[in-house]
Amino acid sequence: GESVGLHLPTLSVQEGDNSIINCAYSNSASDYFIWYKQESGKGPQFIIDIRSNMDKRQGQRVTVLLNKTVKHLSLQIAATQPGDSAVYFCAENIQGGADGLTFGKGTHLIIQP
Amino acid sequence: DAGVIQSPRHEVTEMGQEVTLRCKPISGHNSLFWYRQTMMRGLELLIYFNNNVPIDDSGMPEDRFSAKMPNASFSTLKIQPSEPRDSAVYFCASSFMGSQETQYFGPGTRLLVL
Numbered sequence: 001g002e003s004v005g006l007h008l009p010t011l012s013v014q015e016g017d018n019s020i021i022n023c024a025y026s027n028s029a030s031d032y033f034i035w036y037k038q039e040s041g042k043g044p045q046f047i048i049d050i051r052s053n054m055d056k057r058q059g060q061r062v063t064v065l066l067n068k069t070v071k072h073l074s075l076q077i078a079a080t081q082p083g084d085s086a087v088y089f090c091a092e093n094i095q096g097g098a099d100g101l102t103f104g105k106g107t108h109l110i111i112q113p
Numbered sequence: 114d115a116g117v118i119q120s121p122r123h124e125v126t127e128m129g130q131e132v133t134l135r136c137k138p139i140s141g142h143n144s145l146f147w148y149r150q151t152m153m154r155g156l157e158l159l160i161y162f163n164n165n166v167p168i169d170d171s172g173m174p175e176d177r178f179s180a181k182m183p184n185a186s187f188s189t190l191k192i193q194p195s196e197p198r199d200s201a202v203y204f205c206a207s208s209f210m211g212s213q214e215t216q217y218f219g220p221g222t223r224l225l226v227l
Contacts, residue, residue: 034215043117043204043218044156089156100146100158100169101216 012110019080021107023073023090030092034101035064035075039086047075047088077109085111117219119205125225131193134222137186138207146206146216147180147190156204162188163210174199195226 013019025033031052036044050057050064050073057064063076073090087108091101118137126132138145147159160170165182173180177196182188192199202223206216 036218041220043206043221046215046217049215091156100148100161100172102158103156105155 009105010108010110012112013080015082015111015113016079019077019084019109021075021077021088021090021109023075023104025071025073025090025092025104027092027094027102028071029094030102032093033064033066033073034091034093035062035073036089036091036103037084037086038089038106044089080109080111082111082113085109117205117207117217119203119219119222121222122220123223123225125227126195127227128196129194130226131191132195132199132224132226134190134192134203134205134224136188136190136205136219138188138205139217140186142207142209142217143185144208144210144214144216145182145188146208147188148204148206148218150202150204150221151200159190159203195224197226200224200226 034049035047037047038044048059048062048064050066055066061078065074077084087106089103089106091103093101117139120135124132143164145162148156149159150156157172159172160180161168162182165185178192180190202221204218204221206218208214208216
């Protein structure tokens with residue numbers, strides 16, 4: 001079946017650098033995408049979302065880019081901080097779909113001092 | 114608001130026992146989701162309710178799993194009988210309306226079946 005997947009399971013960056021986490025999706029009918037952050041022992045925490053009628057959306061220190069042509073989603077985190085260390089999940093949904101969110105496997109972001 | 118509340122936070126039980134997980138969604142939210150997280154399979158949707166009505170339970174592994182939402186402020190996920198392969202972290206999430214509104218997750222229940 002179609003699924004959401006991540007290119008890299010672990011990403012290590014220096015504190016203060018920018019990081020980019022990538023996600024590939026295969027369901028062309030998906031039109032809503034979300035990034036979640038999960039710290040150890042906690043539930044996923046919403047970061048930012050984007051709908052398919054947009055290519056880019058910015059939040060505080062985060063930017064999500066959507067390339068529908070190649071079915072690719074990325075999360076950019078600017079000026080990374082130690083608190084950014086976590087597992088990041090992308091998730092997708094189909095408008096009007098009754099099946100909740102489909103999550104990718106996750107990327108572990110490690111911020112090195 | 115206290116956010117989504119789940120209980121218990123940790124549960125250790127023996128194979129064959131009944132397990133009941135509880136969830137209180139954020140007040141005013143009318144969609145509730147149960148997810149399971151394992152290292153092998155990641156986060157998987159089990160079942161989802163809108164206005165207390167189950168909309169999609171295709172993710173429920175088998176008949177041993179059942180979920181109810183008797184009112185807007187409470188839901189349970191029951192496993193009977195439990196098996197070691199059910200060991201996982203179970204998350205409850207709620208949203209204002211449906212899958213395309215932000216889902217807020219609870220802290221999860223870590224279940225270990227021996």
